[in-house]
Amino acid sequence: MxxxxxxxxxxxxxxxxxxxxxxxxxxxxxxxxxxxxxxxTFPAAISWIASNLWITAETWERLPAILTKLNETIFMSIAAxxxxxxxxxxxxxxxxxxxxxxxxxxxxxxxxxxFSRNIPVVAWSLILLISFGQNSLTGFLALFxxxxxxxxxxxxxxxxxxxxxxxxxxxxxxxxxxxxxxKAVLPQSLxxxxxxxxxxxxxxxxxxxxxxxxxxxxxxxxxxxxxxxxNYNAVALVTFTIVITVIIxxxxxxxxxxxxx
Amino acid sequence: xxxxxxKIPLEQLYIKRAKNGKINIKSGNKxxxxxxxxxxxxxxxxxxAFFFFDYTGLSLERAIPETWHNLKTMFxxxxxxxxxxxxxMYQIGVTVGLGVLATVIGAVIALFLSFMAAENLSKPWxxxxxxxxxxxxxxxxxxxxxxxxxxxxGLGSEAAVLGMLFHSIxxxxxxxxxxxxxxxxxxxxxxxxTGSNWWHIxxxxxxxxxxTYLLSWTFxxxxxxxxxxVAMGAAAGAGGIGFELFMASGFxxxxxxxxxxxxxxxxxAIVLEMASTRLKNRYFPASVRN
Numbered sequence: 208m209x210x211x212x213x214x215x216x217x218x219x220x221x222x223x224x225x226x227x228x229x230x231x232x233x234x235x236x237x238x239x240x241x242x243x244x245x246x247x248t249f250p251a252a253i254s255w256i257a258s259n260l261w262i263t264a265e266t267w268e269r270l271p272a273i274l275t276k277l278n279e280t281i282f283m284s285i286a287a288x289x290x291x292x293x294x295x296x297x298x299x300x301x302x303x304x305x306x307x308x309x310x311x312x313x314x315x316x317x318x319x320x321x322f323s324r325n326i327p328v329v330a331w332s333l334i335l336l337i338s339f340g341q342n343s344l345t346g347f348l349a350l351f352x353x354x355x356x357x358x359x360x361x362x363x364x365x366x367x368x369x370x371x372x373x374x375x376x377x378x379x380x381x382x383x384x385x386x387x388x389x390k391a392v393l394p395q396s397l398x399x400x401x402x403x404x405x406x407x408x409x410x411x412x413x414x415x416x417x418x419x420x421x422x423x424x425x426x427x428x429x430x431x432x433x434x435x436x437x438n439y440n441a442v443a444l445v446t447f448t449i450v451i452t453v454i455i456x457x458x459x460x461x462x463x464x465x466x467x468x
Numbered sequence: 469x470x471x472x473x474x475k476i477p478l479e480q481l482y483i484k485r486a487k488n489g490k491i492n493i494k495s496g497n498k499x500x501x502x503x504x505x506x507x508x509x510x511x512x513x514x515x516x517a518f519f520f521f522d523y524t525g526l527s528l529e530r531a532i533p534e535t536w537h538n539l540k541t542m543f544x545x546x547x548x549x550x551x552x553x554x555x556x557m558y559q560i561g562v563t564v565g566l567g568v569l570a571t572v573i574g575a576v577i578a579l580f581l582s583f584m585a586a587e588n589l590s591k592p593w594x595x596x597x598x599x600x601x602x603x604x605x606x607x608x609x610x611x612x613x614x615x616x617x618x619x620x621x622g623l624g625s626e627a628a629v630l631g632m633l634f635h636s637i638x639x640x641x642x643x644x645x646x647x648x649x650x651x652x653x654x655x656x657x658x659x660x661x662t663g664s665n666w667w668h669i670x671x672x673x674x675x676x677x678x679x680t681y682l683l684s685w686t687f688x689x690x691x692x693x694x695x696x697x698v699a700m701g702a703a704a705g706a707g708g709i710g711f712e713l714f715m716a717s718g719f720x721x722x723x724x725x726x727x728x729x730x731x732x733x734x735x736x737a738i739v740l741e742m743a744s745t746r747l748k749n750r751y752f753p754a755s756v757r758n
Contacts (some may be wrong), residue, residue: 220679227649233565234746235569237558240626250619261478282517285517289511289514325741329714340525340526342523342524342525342526343521347521403509404510416611417611424522426757449609452608456608463506467502
């Protein structure tokens with residue numbers, strides 16, 4: 208590297224830092240955030256957690272009820288992810304440069320993906336709650352829409368990255384569209400797609416808690432109920448069961464990933 | 469080939485065949501088997517899921533047209549009625565601000581923790597402990613962190629930022645430490661040979677070659693944190709545009725206002741996404757772009 212470029216990149220770094228500090232300061236002002244108070248809150252919060260969030264003997268009696276709700280949440284996330292994956296596969300095939308049928312479908316697929324992904328899952332659940340009411344299907348649909356957007360983008364990227372050469376080779380032999388997709392595109396990108404699906408199931412179990420708090424379904428509702436009735440021992444138990452579930456699912460999907468990727 | 473055949477009797481030259489006599493080329497492929505099983509199990513669980521759902525108060529024939537009508541009202545006639553344009557801009561500013569604070573503070577803390585988590589810069593037991601703590605933190609949903617902090621710290625931006633910090637740190641430590649581990653070991657060895665201490669290695673060997681990479685990851689996290697900040701406003705009373713969204717839909721039932729807020733969030737999210745896509749294409753090698 209020449210001295211001039213080094214000096215220039217130093218300059219850029221300094222400017223970047225000044226901008227970041229400025230933006231941070233402005234954010235603290237607008238959100239009324241006090242750094243010292245924040246720093247002091249932290250040990251206080253940790254000590255509160257250490258003294259109050261304990262699972263006591265009598266809360267274990269609530270375990271069956273909690274587990275039923277947790278079960279519902281897990282099923283909700285898996286169903287939302289799998290069904291969204293099926294539709295995303297079609298949208299992904301439409302949207303990808305390698306496999307698109309024509310430009311109009313490609314644009315439509317990308318638009319649907321961008322639209323459903325960028326409206327936060329919170330907004331979807333609040334919108335759906337108005338007419339679907341307080342039941343599992345509301346949470347399911349909210350997760351479904353968000354997952355659809357994310358997976359479509361991921362699938363489009365996966366298919367694009369899988370490369371054009373196998374597709375071209377099959378085209379040269381005169382293979383039809385369905386042959387190309389089933390024999391060249393899918394086998395190459397399926398492991399990566401599956402990895403994305405597993406990632407989305409993990410994410411959705413965490414999102415399902417949030418959606419549950421808003422729509423009054425699943426484990427999120429249970430958490431919210433105990434939280435609002437100040438039953439912190441039960442809150443600890445609910446949190447604990449969620450942590451265990453998420454970690455188990457992460458371990459299983461890491462295992463699967465290790466084999467297929 | 470002929471010599472090879474003579475040595476082994478034909479029965480031992482075992483070739484799996486399908487029933488119609490075709491040579492089975494897929495047998496023994498573990499990848500295929502696991503892929504098939506995963507898909508089968510997921511399909512089964514999805515079918516089962518619909519039997520476990522709780523359908524109280526649901527009538528699809530009423531809900532679907534109603535949602536359609538609501539969506540049309542939202543997206544075709546957005547307007548504000550409970551607060552002004554200025555107020556809306558301010559609330560968006562609060563949400564973006566929460567995202568910025570959680571990201572910047574998170575990145576600074578994550579930088580130090582990731583030195584401990586990177587295997588080439590720290591001791592194995594330190595790295596393992598940090599990783600385990602981070603895995604635990606990531607397993608608790610952000611909204612629970614914020615709500616738990618809200619009990620101790622009271623409702624306000626401090627609880628929200630602290631709660632969001634936890635996940636930002638866990639996410640960034642993973643990204644940062646992986647970036648450090650990819651630094652060429654030759655650089656580190658060369659520096660160690662000159663007698664540099666740990667601090668020198670970090671500031672002159674590791675950071676310069678990973679810096680743009682770290683900034684890009686931080687920006688990607690900011691994109692996520694904006695969405696999280698909206699969610700925390702709605703679910704944990706952290707204020708900002710998320711809270712307004714919650715009030716408009718849950719209390720006023722004002723679909724036009726919900727539409728306006730949704731558009732506002734959508735525009736910012738799309739701008740952030742475009743920026744992060746450009747960053748990814750510029751700084752990230754194809755192998756880690758996901």
